[in-house]
Amino acid sequence: MSNKIIYSKQQEDFDYIAVNIPCQHACPVNTNIPAYIRALFESHHSSSYAINAMANIFPGVLGRICSRPCEDMCRHGEKELGNPVNICHIKRAAADLNKTPAEPLKPLPPCGKKVAVIGAGPAGLAAAHDLALAGIDVTVFESFDKPGGMLRYGIPRFRLPRTILEKEINRILKLGIILKTGVHIGDTLSLTSLLENHDCVLVAAGCYTANQLNTDGEDLKGVFSGLDFMIDVCSGRKPAVGKRVLVAGAGFTAFDCARSALRLGAEEVTICLRRTEEDLTVTADEIFQTKLEGVKFNALMLSRRILGTQKVEAVEFVRTRSGVLRPDGKREISEIKGSEFVLPADSLIVATGQTPLELTTGDGKLAVTDTASFTTSMSGVYATGDYLSGPSTVIEAISMGRKAAEVIARRLTGKKYRKKVVRMQETQVTDRLRAWDFVPRQAMPAIQGTTARLKSWAVEVETGFTAQQAAEESKRCYLCYLHYEIDIDRCIYCRYCIDVAPRDCIKLVDRIETNEHGAVTGLHETSVWKDVNAVVIDNARCIRCGECLRVCPVDCISVTRVELMEQGPPSDSSIAEHKNA
Amino acid sequence: MREDHFIVIGNGPAGSQAAFTLKEKAPEARVTIVTKEREGCCHSHLLPGFLAGSISEKKVFAISLDHYTKSGIKLRTGQSVVDVNPQRKEILLEHKETISYSGLIIAVGGRPYIPEPLLAYREHLCTLKTFQDTGTWRQLLPAADSILIMGGDLTSLAVTKSLLALKKKIYFMLTGEAFWPLRFDKALQEEVSGKLTKRGVTVLAGNKLVGIEPVRSGSCRVYVDGQKIKVDMIGAFFGLVPDIGFLRRSGLQLDRGVLVDEYLCSSHEGICAAGDCAQIYHPEIKDYWVSIGTKNARSLGKIAAVNLAGGRKKTRVDRERIFDIQGVKVNTSWWMEF
Amino acid sequence: MPGVDLTIEICGMSGDGTIAAGTLLNEALSGAGFSIIGFDSYPAEIRGFGRCVTRSRFGTSRMLALSDHTHVLISLDDQQAISRISMLGKNAKVLFDNKPAGTVQEGMSIAAHTAPDADLYGMPFTDLASEAAGTTRGKNLAALGCFTGLAGIDPRFFYTVIEKKFRAKGETVLNANLNSFNAGLTYAHTHFEDAPLVITAPAPEKKKVQRIMLSGNAAIARGALDAGLALYFGYPITPATPIMEYLAKTLPQKGGKVVQMEDEISSIGAVLGSFYAGKRAMTATSGPGLALMAEMISLGVMSETPAVIVDAQRGGPSTGLPTKTEQSDLHAAVFGGPGDSPRIVIAPTDVAECYQFTLKSFELAEKYQTPVIVLTDFFLDNRVENVAAADISGKKRVDGNIYPPKKEQGRYQRYLVTPSGISPRALPGSEGYIYPATGLEHTEAGLPDYSEPVHMQMNAKRHTKIRQALADLPPPKEFSQKGPLDLGVIAWGSSFGAALEAVLKARKKGLAVGALKVISLFPYHEEQIRQFMSRCRRVLIPELNFQGQLANLIGHLHHGDVVRFNRTTGTPLLPSEILLKIQELLQKDNT
């Protein structure tokens, strides 16, 4: 075995990652999931945290509230293999268990450029983080009193304790970023004037205009927008909701509103869905916890009118019919004419989404001209985050922030800072045991009993894995970054590997299909001996148990660690080395 | 040409009726029923009577196993379907066998619903849906003098009737969630309460459950709003939730049940649903409804089969029997009988 | 309470540990006090293809034969087990692994084939074993655990036998197996709370009979050991090899030796040499080996040298069906080889008789100075029964040798013609009795002589001698009422148990039927057989060969109708088919 390392930029290898390391591919910032899970298993909590922080910047925050696109793709979640690895909560464990403070990052020497970032939400902070690392002088302008954006004003404390949030924001600010809070761009400071003092401006102002129902009665007392409701709640105010609360919406905000309403004393809280429970994108844990607290669900209904004289008394809904899935993953719905019905309510929280609060330039409104290059109608002004894309998830916002920072830094300095590469290194079989595949998914411990939960806003409902639970959960990861391969030239077709394989992951093939880049897309199986041209490991089925390698009589199976990485600015290299240790 | 293969998932009143109808309409086609039950078609509405001893086991299983074989229907008992792939027209069984179909009827019925906050006490709660469930009841009943019934769905009332016949002391905790996902309104709740009280049942309407604590074998102490009662057995009857978890990755349109139109056709070609697991949008009443009861199930099974075999038959809604609460409707005929 | 009479099958691919699981099951059930008859069949190929089946019938009364139907099928490999479905009775329980390596097409799972009345229990045997012991090898134990849990049998019966079997292999192996078993047990308990198949162990016997689980092959080996076997020579062949395996472990402890020879020819040669020199020796083989030995057996006949040969019959002719059972070597055993070469052929009918008659055969071989062939078959060799310990031990060893009197010293004639045909035999090393032994026709002194009177006289001597042996051979045993019978069933070897069960059932139905067990096939007890036949209106001879070889041998003794019932499917005869035949014949008589 050689210790040779290859860094590839072949499209074929990126395609390989997309299929074979599905979690990392699904993550918008391509967090190296197998690596951090393995590090945590080996009790290297600080490197597990560092591997996370390198890609997603807010491990402690995301470990609680991430939308977890990775888990949907986790191979352990395949039909016959059980449940996906609890990737998100392992991330949280890495943060919770990491007792050594994160190593201070070292920015590149100052390059003399200055950038203003508008908005200290996840996108803005992520962008500021990357820009600062590139040696750029960054000032962040925030209209609220405190930084964090939706993390602070959109997510209740019982899901995200503020100490965690502050710790991770401070880690970023320590890079030398200047934060100015309470500043409304447009009021006291215009975009134009910002441009005078900065080389570029990056708008990451988020989406702070709540969608309206545009129906009668929307101005009645007792009607709240989900956004304002959450800002109120998160700022310590206590909106009066009455006894019967209806929540219209299906996202995390709707859930947070419903659970907050319970904590404000509501007796009966119902979430009204346009589509169905099946179509919810909120995680299953979240749905369960919400139901456990006593929130009810009603589906296939759309609010039409709000009834009442001074305050809300009832809401009229119309039935919907669910249709086909759109390419964006949302289901079509249509109203069913004539199916109106009325539900009584003391308040209605409308959490049906937000749009950006548009900024103005001298010539009018600031418009996004190209989402791929983050440009706007105003030269030198870029946009990112929800402001750019409309409402998204936190992890998507971070991804956008980081990408925008890269575009800006490249334009200002002419240098490329982050390059994606596929790193390949021959390695050895791991100590994973087949029995670990049967470890059940560890459930996130949560406070039992609604009384204890609803007692105080500061009670975090989910209490986090113990070190032992986290290690147990980590065992479950198949470590898909390991690639097993049979050397066709040396194989004697003895099928020993197939005999010991735990599932149909090694195949007798007569043909291998590839895509236009050369990545394997299909193995054409045969059981006709004379047509068995090769015995091939199907890495898309492989669960990395290593049994084949252990038995191969002619030692023709190799293991390569294949990882999608970024060759970042030099300061990152310390982490990269750390990780490989 | 490939022969037609109709698969019916579920062998309850709806599923079995669907299979026999299919065989009748398309005698050349293969018809397979896949059911996770080990026994034949069980009429679960007769189970309370069976517990009371007024109905024989034979009557509970209405159709003999031979009858399926003789009719040319392949009956696979004790086998669960874990996935449906409408693109490839295949179903996947729990033991990893795939079967191709040209037409599919989903008639899996429902399983007892336990509201999430009660899940912590699951082990103390007895339900009654399958024949196997009667085992627990028969084991505990002889020694149980007092029984708490929670919920208030149609089974609960039938069970109460049977238990009263067995001279048991009944506490009835009537809750608004009984008709999940529907809720009683005040008037209805009072009406039911009244009827129960008249029969000698202690009704605990509107009381909130605080906790359940086991005392010795079988018996439990139940805390209700400051009051505590000791019972020997607890039955949970919160209605049925369609047992359609296995369809979650199939792409079929689901809400509580499988969403179908008045012809019982789902959004995917060749897939129908019938019985308790079908959530039907019916233009006549302009709303979604689910049917409850054996008679309805059988009739839906038949309609689904007719339509799958090329017919075009609408489900009929008998307005009189629609039970309308808070805008959601249940088609039922049982209520009058209690 | 009705007695238990249940048949359990375990079926898998060779390599799945099917046989091991079957053995453990039998031992455990025997420990629980049931009577058991079990039968495995395994393929010639080690792992490539081929089905392994173990089938155990156990019950509260004595089990005589295999049953028609299987009540519980444990599938360790669905592809193999599917073929066993036809054996299932009504409401059979089918336990199978519901987590195979990948998805399979319709029909590839056993669940696709079972009748609706069958009770399917999908249980992840392989995964349970992997989880409990880190290896899939224990899936057979996991399956046993699942069964035990379902059946509500006290697991301690299994712990005892698992412990016994694996203790010697070390703590790790033992625990891996126990863990796999327990994983299955727990799974069954948690997933199928109400045991759907509760098996009640029989009440303890008043006088505790010690029972031992034994195969026919092991019984043969024990018989030989108790006979004072000194040397065993053999060449591997299915299904006789287990005898050699058993002796290889046990014979050296008694000062004997097991030598694997280069072929069957040399094996029988060495056996003859050993007896010639006065030591008891044995070889065991099957049809193809017996054929190779034919010439050497006739050397034994000609040279009047004792030998004990076990012929474990399998399907033939030629290499035939190595793992199938058949009773088609009867002609070869009785008549095979060059010239008129009479020898003794005995066929035990159950495991206890395997012991008794193997032991007896040494005495007979010595006394009558002839090769003795113990004729068993695949089914009898491999079937296991829990026999009473008293039936398979402690039998007296009798020295059959007749040595020349002292007065013969110096003028000893090895092949002296006597009225009994038996000539005293001297052993090499004894002074004054030197003689040549030869395969050529010879005089009383043993010198070659091809003259007419010598050959005629010597042929007569050899045949007389063997006929004399009848007195020492086990006579036929009758199972019937007194007086005339509508039908007499005569059977031999492994098929007799089935015939007897059929006859007992027929008698319960009020039919005038009797059974006759023939043990000694050559020479045979002409008189007793004839007497039995004379009381029968008809005689039915069921046997597992194509021609009806026993019918060929003794059929002429009957004046009436001799009905042959022959089947060569490679599987044991069943009581039900014989009963059907009996009923069919008697019905014909009545119409």
Place this chain on the structure above:
Amino acid sequence: MKTSGRILAQKVQDIQTSGRLSIRSASLPTWCPGCGYFGIHQGLNNAIQQLSLPHHSIVTVTGIGCAGRYAFFNNTYSFHVTHGRTLPVATGVKLANPALTVFAIGGDGDGLAIGGGHLPHMARRNINVNYLLFDNSMYGLTKGQPSPSSPVGTKTKVSPAGTFEMPLNASLLGLSYGTTFAARLFAGDPESITQALIEGIRHEGFSFFHIYTTCLTFDKENKTWEHLKERVHPLPQKYDCSNLSKAMAHILEDDFSTGVIYKKS
């Protein structure tokens, strides 16, 4: 290191085009997965392909045992005969039609025990038959009994205390019987099997191939993959395969060297 999918696909395609596997039967071999026989199978098939021998011009005569099953896994004329009697039948075949290429294949039990009497006479006659003796020192098909080449002390079910017999050295036997071409090979090295076979098939006269292989099901101690891989090595670089006495001396000294041991010039 991970291979590019494109290269992998091409390799598989090339194997198909070369036709070197087309000699295999349709049904999969029934040998235990991981058996050394697969390596020999691979080596022999490559030799046949490299020599461009028409498949119908080949006769494979096999004995009884796992090696005997070879007759069913290749698409050539083959004759599965009785135990130990491969060489006499092969002799007949070759004498009847010298144009055929004849392989005799059997295991160590077949060739050294029951059929051990045939090898000397085959060598004496020097008929152009290629005899492959698969030597795993084990009776596999009868479930693990010792063979004539099992080392002293081999423990099996029939020899629980270990065998007392001295093992036969098949290569030495071959040389001492006067075989005109002898090679000793290892199943784990199909490439050298191919090379030796090419040479042996071309050799006019009897060619004897003594091939070390495994019985991974029943032999866990002696000829295991692990042990063989550790011990087997090529013949010395300056080895002279034309000198019989030196060849015998070498064989006596070194049990695990592989290559063409002797070739009568």
